[in-house]
Amino acid sequence: MTTEELEQLLAQQPIALLHRLARGRVQRHFRAGKRRLIEVLLRHSAENRAGFESDLMTLIGEKPVHPAPPPPQVPTARKPKSTAPQRRSTHRPVEPESHEPGVTLSSWLEGLGVPPPKTFVPDAWQEDAIAKLREGDVVVSVPTGSGKTYVAIEAARRAISENRTVIYTSPLKALSNTKYTEFSKIFGADQVGILTGDRRDNGQAPLLIMTTEILRNLLYDAGGGEIDIRLDTLGLVILDESQYIADPERGVVWEETIIFCPSQARMLLLSASIGNPHDIAEWITSIRPTPCHLVRHSTRTVPLRAGYLHPNGKLTPLFRTVGIPHGHPSHLHPEAKRLFAQYEDETLPSGRRR
Amino acid sequence: MPPSIHPVDLIIALRDKHLTPAIVFLTSRRACDEAMQAFDHSHILLPPPRQAAIAAVLEKVIAQYPSIAEHPLIPTVQRIGVAAHHAGHLPSWKIAVEELMRHGCLDAVFATTTLAAGVDFPARTVIITQSSIRKSRDFMDLTIGEVQQIAGRAGRRGKDLVGFAIVTPSPYIDLNVLTKGFTGHPEAINSQFVISYPMVLNLLKAHPLDQIQPILAKSFAQFQLNQRAEVLQRKLDDLGDQMEPFGPRVCTDWITEWQTFDQVRRQKSHRAPIRRHEPPEVAARFHFLTPGRVVGFARGRGVVLRQYRSKGQKSPMITALREGGGITESPASTVTEVSDRILDCVDAPVYPWCTPESVEELLHHLEELPGRLPELPILIPKDNEPIPDAIVQTLGDFACPTCPSRSACQTDYPLASKLRQEQHRHVKSIQALRTSLWHRFQEKIDVLQQFGYLTPTAHLTEDGEWARLIRIDHSLLITELLRADAFNGADPAALAAVMSSIAHDDDRPGAFPRVSSGLASLLGQVRKLAVSLSPHEDPPLLRADIAAVTERWIGDPTLTWIGLCKSTTMAEGDIYRLLARTLEFLSQLHTLKATHPGLADTASRAIAALRRGVLEELP
Ligand SMILES: Nc1ncnc2c1ncn2[C@@H]1O[C@H](COP(=O)(O)OP(=O)(O)O)[C@@H](O)[C@H]1O
Ligand SMILES: [Mg+2]
Secondary structure (H helix, E strand, O other), X not given: XXXXXXXXXXXXXXXXXXXXHHOOOOOOHHHOOHHHHHHXXXXXXXXXXXXXXXXXXXXXXXXXXXXXXXXXXXXXXXXXXXXXXXXXXXXXXXXXXXXXXXXXXHHHHOOXXXXXXXXXXXXXXXXHHHHHHHHOEEEEEOOOOOOHHHHHHHHHHHHHHOOOEEEEEEOOHHHHHHHHHHHHHHHOHHHEEEEOOOOEEOOOOOEEXXXXXXXXXHHHHHHOOOOOOOOOOEEEEEEOOHHHHHOOOOHHHHHHHHHHOOOOOEEEEEEOOOOOHHHHHHHHHHHOOOOEEEEEOOOOOOOEEEEEEOOOOOEEEOEOOOOOOOOOOOOEOHHHHHHHHHHHHHOOOOOOOO | OOOOOOHHHHHHHHHHOOOOOEEEEOOOHHHHHHHHHOOOOOOOOOOHHHHHHHHHHHHHHHHHOHHHOOOOOHHHHHXXXXXXXXXXXXXXXXXXXXXXXXXXOOOEEEEOOHHHHHOOOOEOEEEEOOOEEEEOOEEEEOOHHHHHHHHOOEOOOOOOOOEEEEEOOOOOOOHHHHHHHHXXXXXXXXXXXXXXXXXXXXXXXXXXXXXXXXXXXXOHHHHHHHHHHHHHHHHHHHHHHHHHHHOOOOOOOHHHHHHHHHHHHHHHOXXXXXXXXXXXXXXXXXXXXXXXXXXXXXOOEEEEEEEEXXXXXXXXXXXXXXXXXXXXXXXXXXXXEEEEEEOOOOEOOOOOOEOHHHHHHHHHHHHXXXXXXXXXXXXXXXXXXXXXXXXXXXXXXXXXXXXXXXXXXXXXXXXXXXXXXXXXXXXHHHHHHHHHHHHHHHHHHHHHHHOOOEOOOOOEOHHHHHHOOOOOOOHHHHHHHHHOOOOOOOOHHHHHHHHHHHHOOOOOOOOOOOOOHHHHHHHHHHHHHHHHXXXXXXXXXXXXXXXXXXXXXXXXXXOOHHHHHHOOOOOHHHHHHHHHHHHHHHHHHHOOOOOOHHHHHHHHHHHHXXXXXXXXXXX
16 A cells, blocks of 8 residues: 555554554654654554554454455555545444434533532432341442442441441542541541551541551451451441452452451442442352342433534534433434544644645 | 644633533643643633632632642632642642532643542533543553543532533544443453462461362452353353263263274274374364463464364464464464463454454453463373274274164264363363462462472461561562561661662653662662562562652651652652552551561651651641
């Protein structure tokens, strides 16, 4: 293929693919933007053009989402211009397109605003989670912003009133600090303590906040009776953001914590939406004395809309529908589609704008 | 047109449509800082009452955290109502921005995606400018879960009727990734169980060796391995059903019987000897060249994606994903080494024979693999070798020629033997899935025994008793350093400095103060030991420049935070995190006071010296 054709082909590829192509070829490629990356790649391709093209074709072949790329052996006679319509189709989604017009911007924006103040009424799933905790452990998997903290607070309140201690863990020190402030306001400063590696504030309080690593260490030390925190009165362990169990480096800590959590304590796992929460619940059921209930839902409490903002300041809905068309990634709004195609054309490398 | 919208235009557009407050996710810290600078000469000021509200909130936060009183961003925050929030900032600054957001004082916060997982602050709108994020040195497309976590910040309960996630393009964007993320189901999550030295020591402290396997069986890792084993078990049951018609005949094991007879018969009849296209070791290996197997070639490693026998090629072939990302097809005989390691790989019916996510993951794992891998012991089966003459001579002993089921055996043999081979394969795989954690645990036991932390009966030695208290990364290096008395006579600054160079795993370059010569030679010693341990534990970066930052902070109690920050190009948030991590490492050393009183004392003096100023603001 000609350099020009190669350049166009590169321009049609998602940036992630370009980064993979750059691996081992270009230093610090992850710092470069798409345009720059294409320029550097092109320059580099001169060293071993055949190898470069074959790597590119291999990478393109791996991508399932996009329709087949133009064949690698482009006849040399082909004029560069003729590739233009082709590029248009490459980035378009595969699903057959219906010709429904998209919603208007004003109906997309409609309903924006502040809801009237309401007295707090817990959601059914929140009540459900708290009730199920009486019978056994609970895994909650709901979208971000649904109100998992409320479940944690009510469960902790109940355990404390029954003279049980509660441990609340979060994956990050920053989050622990926020919760320490928040919970101190709710329960009173004397009721809440925080533990870090080298510091302990109010370590005898009934509600203790720590990172999951600190709890894991406590559980290991408890085996040898070497700690001054009483685990025999422990009634509840809350693991917030427990989707971290899938973190490549730290995930194992969540597993250790769950495996070694004292059997008399209930476990409450709070997680953002994940694909297989039933696996987690089933696993916990299989290793703990009481069954573990799963509380999940996937509808956001505050509905979400997606939009597209063009660099020139023009705003348009991203999808044809007001809400998110679940399961239909290709139902793009015609205007968003047009503007994005225009954007991609104009940001082609080395000023080859059309 | 610029490649992405100008920050000032962005804020104007958002205000115009009542889409504030917004979180604007940008690709890098630098992009966030530059966005803030863009407002320096801007006139889109907030009305005075809102400026006053910001001042009031800031005043309260500053009272608690004096370190941010002079923060350079404060004027812009107050005038325009926008702020930046990323890992380069001090925790106290981030708390201030979070507090302002909670009070509804800001119109926008420029943040990196770490925020999506990090803190708790929602907004009416999120702006997304990227479709990939940097993960361990490489850019990776956002997963569906990640896109939803980011979009999840949009729409505050009780404050918004709807939330908005708005994509604005930058050269980093692939729109497909985002539309898939908005409309898809989050991915299933998988166990990331790793067996570390401290885990082995702590488990063996509390439980005898024969109870370990049941404990490992409680892991989510084993739960998921069992799920895979069950799938195979079902296939195996299926095969069992298919084998039904091929049960015992005149002889119980007629398949083997027929196989031997058939082979002997051919050898005897002096027809051309059985055509073997491959030497027996290639044939034996071929069984193990299954998808996911890590193999060695003359040059570099690869992962098998599929095996096949093609008509054109006489030899058995494999398709492999090679280091560097190439996919090659080659005869199985080019494999020089078959390792005892199988990587997860979701196969697909067409090229590249597994899902693209798998390719991505395999490549990643492949590059992460240690330099040496255990080799798979493979028995070269005898039955592929010519039958010894003695047996051939006794052809008459076979009942087959006159057996009533001879023709049935002859017809069924090819299918039956293929099914039986498959059965064997599945049985082996199931066994591997059930025992792999235990094998990994045993490998760690071996190393710990070799180093003298465990007795031959897998009890903790005297050294093992204290070593189990070191539960941080690079624990083997640290405990070996203690056993080598490397810190004998080291002052608190040197001890802390070494700990920080072990803790720090970022290779971002920059300018740093110089290390003292004493520290430099201590680091040299540490590096030597780390290299010698590398077959058992990946060595840390051990950057001397990083150590120097910590050495200065502890060595000079009059040094102010601002003074420290001026001595390096590291962002203050990074310095803070470095010192906080060092603190964590030091406090682990402090737990060794019973066995290493001198060291524990040095560690606690280092902790006291380290915890001052900014580092004392938060627990
Ligand atoms: N039942 C409810 N009714 C109204 N608002 C709620 C309810 N439950 C929680 N909230 C509010 O929702 C917001 C998000 O809650 P949070 O617990 O932080 O979410 P999550 O942890 O699930 O991401 C909070 O401001 C909280 O006060
Ligand atoms: Mg939460």
